[in-house]
Amino acid sequence: MQFTSFLENGHLTVALTGEIDHHCAKNYIQSIAGKIEAYTPDVCILDFQDVTFVDSSGIAVVINALRSMSQIEGKLVLTGICAQPMRVFRASGIDKLVEIKEAVR
Amino acid sequence: MKFNNFMILEFPSKSSNEAFARSAVACFAAQMDPTLEELGDIRTAVSEAVTNCIVHAYPNELGIITVRCRILKDNILDIVVKDKGVGIADIEQAKRPMFTTGGSDRSGMGFTIMESFMTSFELSSEPGKGTTVHMRRRLQRRK
């Protein structure tokens, strides 16, 4: 698992990388929750540009981030989602729960 | 009679094998000339089935997972993922979207994804004996 994050004008951007499966999901969930708690951003942007694969563990990552952002009355946005992750998000209905920007490249 | 190609994998239920299993099946499927989307769907479904063995079938110990792939006529990839773990008491309940006995790091969408990404999907299980997922995906013939 590898990720970078930065805060700008109350917007926290978290850039995820690689393949998100059960093997690394727990780490992602905890790290993202930690960042949100530390910075209490108005908006959290999960950047999927460098994510090449997700399975249903990736859905849990998004849902947990959504829960953390709801608790502080902030908003969650997903960006840069490639074709395979997008199919998984659509099949699970996640695309109806969170705002998705710049989908399928 | 034409001899159909097949392969069998056996590995312990370590989570580092999730990536190995889905990649190995994708490599095997490559000879069928799949589209990127088909390959992505196969990788995802295998990842779900294998992860379930690791997380649910063998919760407190390591056990053996078997993955068998066959190429059938009409360009069909046949996949069986099998464990000898705890089994599932209520199969209909387990298949329901968002049903999970796992923690907050599970979404309960594994079976829903396998069902929607594969051409056919069958789940059989016996408590105490283990669980078998049988999936097939018919691949488009590319002109």
Ligand SMILES: Nc1ncnc2c1ncn2[C@@H]1O[C@H](COP(=O)(O)OP(=O)(O)O)[C@@H](O)[C@H]1O
């Ligand atoms: N191989 C298995 N052995 C035992 N129980 C399983 C197995 N696969 C799935 N299950 C049960 O079915 C439920 C639903 O599985 P799934 O749809 O993949 O969601 P998740 O893995 O997120 O819980 C699991 O929570 C578990 O209770």
Ligand SMILES: [Mg+2]
């Ligand atoms: Mg699962």
